[in-house]
Amino acid sequence: MASESNSVSSTLNKEKQEKAMKVFFRKCKEQQALLWMTVPFVIWVFVFKYLPVWGWTMAFQDYKPAISFSEQEWVGFKHFLFLFTDERFLGVLRNTLAQSLINLVLGFITAITLAVLINELSNMKFKRTVQTISYLPHFLSWVVAAALVSSVLSIDGIVNDILMGLGLIDKEILWLGVGEYFWGILGASEVWKNVGWNAIIYLAAISMIDQEQYEAAKIDGASRIQRIIHITIPGMKSVIVVLLIMNIGYILEAGFEPQYLLGNGQNVEYSENIDVFVIKYGISMFNFSLATAAGMFKTVISIVFLFAANSLSKKLGQGGLY
Amino acid sequence: MRTKEDKIFDTVNIVFMVILCVFMLYPFLNQIAISLNDATDSVKGGIYLWPREFTWNNYEHVFEKAAIWQAILTSVLRTVIGAGVGLLCTAMVAYAIAQPKFIFKKSVTIIFIMTMYFNGGLIPTFLLMRDLHLIGSFWVYILPTLISAFNLIIMRSFIEGLPNSIFESARIDGAGDFRIFFKIVLPLSLPVLATVALFVAVYQWNQWFDVFLYNSSNPNLTTLQYELMKILQNSSTTSSGDMASAFANSASGDSNMVTPKSIQATMTIVASVPIIMVYPFLQKYFVKGMTLGAVK
Structure with a gap:
């Protein structure tokens, strides 16, 4: 009984999801002008404002500019400990x-x-x-x-x-x-x-x-x-x-x-x-x-x-x- | 109607305001006087609001250098291009997130507002600019500050305040979003566009740190503010430097010599005069933008 109603509701859910997706894509198409207006700048904000946060990893490394990320030496909280002493x-x-x-x-x-x-x-x-x-x-x-x-x-x-x-x-x-x-x-x-x-x-x-x-x-x-x-x-x-x-x-x-x-x-x-x-x-x-x-x-x-x-x-x- | 107490209060208040104005203006007027005074004579001190031995010599000396013309050119270019490009980009995003039906209205707004709370910091940003090959380029002045979240919110609030019926009737007439944006929203938004353009222009004109950081070894990308900053950093806190060079001048008998003090004063005036000339006429836009941004 329970499994039956579950499967019914899951197919219902699936249908609902598909419908939602369709509506979503239709709206995207309708509003493509608005998307053109914003997407380039969302990319811009990710590159110039969010990407630098990745650089915080440097705080946990002994960063050397010449070598690649995978070759950097990880030092944990060494620099923070140094700062607070x-x-x-x-x-x-x-x-x-x-x-x-x-x-x-x-x-x-x-x-x-x-x-x-x-x-x-x-x-x-x-x-x-x-x-x-x-x-x-x-x-x-x-x-x-x-x-x-x-x-x-x-x-x-x-x-x-x-x-x-x-x-x-x-x-x-x-x-x-x-x-x-x-x-x-x-x-x-x-x-x-x-x-x-x-x-x-x-x-x-x-x-x-x-x-x-x-x-x-x-x-x-x-x-x-x-x-x-x-x-x-x-x-x-x-x-x-x-x-x-x-x-x-x-x-x-x-x-x-x-x-x-x-x-x-x-x-x-x-x-x-x-x-x-x-x-x-x-x-x-x-x-x-x-x-x-x-x-x-x-x-x-x-x-x-x-x-x-x-x-x-x-x-x-x-x-x-x- | 006016009581005795009123009269005393008003008098004290007006006197206070006059003192305040002197306090605000004096440092600037003093630099004008020093920049127009003979350099060797300025070292003796005692120049306040009026030059003692009037001369254009300091200005001639400053404008003789090729670097100053390069600095003026870069300062003007970054101000004009930065304000123009920044304005268009900010307005476009503001228009999109002001549309109630836009599916990403909320997420785009949040993505931008979040940038008011954090930044990657100096070194990661510097390394990013290096990786994007922006160091040694003019665009390092424009691209990283293309859109500020604060200006975006000011503009969005303004566009949201425009009567909705205009958009509706334009849509019924078959106009797309780009058409509505360029033909209707931009012309109607002139007051807020002026405000934001001024915020960006003043920011760009006054910026020196990005020159120091990214283009300090690039003489053809120097700006007025950066040139003044170098002079400021070179002049020591004592006036002994002035003294030494002044004595050297009087010994050689050359009256066309300049001192660090008079050059600094002259550069200070050159770097700030454009702003001083412009801001009194545009202040109402500034004030409007300031209160609009704060209400949000």
């Missing part, structure tokens, strides 16, 4: 986290403050001018930005001139030559470059706030500051939460351009982060396996963080990135 790499890890955290905190506070203050400007022309000027550094390359930063901080740059003029220091400071200052310089550079741009999203959130709330508060005698604290900032709350969570997901992605361009022999103990480490070991010293191991470590941790951040954001009802 290497004092230099532990310093690199500390720098990555410290730089990210400083950027995160400074970036958030400054962008939110700027958005609130721009929103309070009543002269539309002035408001637009301020916004335009505040975006400017975002469009400059990091090479240009680094050239500007190093010039401002040079011995005869304006920072030293002002501090000397005010009598706060009695000798010019070589800012980029003192490792301890690097995190602060990096954080300030990031703020200079991106604060205007990052404020855009908060301004968009503020513009969604119901204007009647402000009117009502005014009638109730709420002061300007009170209105900011009780209406504007709560109005940005959901955007702040989403961006905060997503940024925590990107905590290991501190970027490499400013660190690489502003870094030098004197500040290397504070400037070198994972990405710069990978460039130095991989490109300058040709230690492909060790560099790949470090890069792979960063990417894997980042993926975990990002997915955690994304699901946390969804759980809080704020909507994820996808």
Whole structure:
């Protein structure tokens, strides 16, 4: 009885499958134009974005460029073990986290403050001018930005001139030559470059706030500051939460351009982060396996963080990135 | 209506904004002043917003070099070709995944979005470029960044927002997807196309790392940003280099000499002026794209 009904259902299943296949192929034919539009780029994305992941195997080998894959020597977790016992790499890890955290905190506070203050400007022309000027550094390359930063901080740059003029220091400071200052310089550079741009999203959130709330508060005698604290900032709350969570997901992605361009022999103990480490070991010293191991470590941790951040954001009802 | 508190707040706020603008603009204006000031004189310091001994000498010196023209050519080419090709490819895929009936809508979308989360990393990507024989080629600037998932999502959201009835009536008239894409969707998507074109163009213009990585030994594929990066890396953190060369200049009595400091300032201006000229006029597209991408 049971086997009979099984065979009946299996033939039914087969028929269903065949039918589904037919429908599928018919649809493919119908939509062949859409397929022509996407298939070349799906191949592209596999070659340029997915295929390199295969290169992670290098992290478990003593990779030598001259010989084929099958001839490579497998060494297991040797490179990872080396990294986590290497004092230099532990310093690199500390720098990555410290730089990210400083950027995160400074970036958030400054962008939110700027958005609130721009929103309070009543002269539309002035408001637009301020916004335009505040975006400017975002469009400059990091090479240009680094050239500007190093010039401002040079011995005869304006920072030293002002501090000397005010009598706060009695000798010019070589800012980029003192490792301890690097995190602060990096954080300030990031703020200079991106604060205007990052404020855009908060301004968009503020513009969604119901204007009647402000009117009502005014009638109730709420002061300007009170209105900011009780209406504007709560109005940005959901955007702040989403961006905060997503940024925590990107905590290991501190970027490499400013660190690489502003870094030098004197500040290397504070400037070198994972990405710069990978460039130095991989490109300058040709230690492909060790560099790949470090890069792979960063990417894997980042993926975990990002997915955690994304699901946390969804759980809080704020909507994820996808 | 305005209370005393309002007036104080507004004044403080406006003063703050003016300071902010100075903070944003000063480094740039300072470099303009140094680039227009006599190189030997700049070494003495004290140049802020205005050149003390005005000269075009630094610019003449920079534009005399053959390398700079090669760098300008490559920078312009990669910006124009990168934005053009990237735009067309991104728009095409965006159109396809915006079609509700497309059978691979979901899988193609996911395949692209996944690339926002991981990458193979520096070394594997470098080796791939080597295996594809892209090192030493111009196309290494264009091909690896053809489509960015972020731009794809911005465009898809825009196309999804177009009224469906347009597509329906075009289909009833017998138009195929390519025809609809080129004749209807592209013309209707101009605002988002402008946004994405600008994102790509700015990215391409500002990129220096791929030149450093793949074409550093290829002088005919150098770019402005890379040339500036080399100058930046060569100049030491102290100004002693400037001093030494400046003294050498005054000793030889040649007033046409330049210093690393003035060359760096001049190159900084040359490498950023195109962007500075363009962005104020196009910023509304940038802002639109930024908010559109974030809403998703």
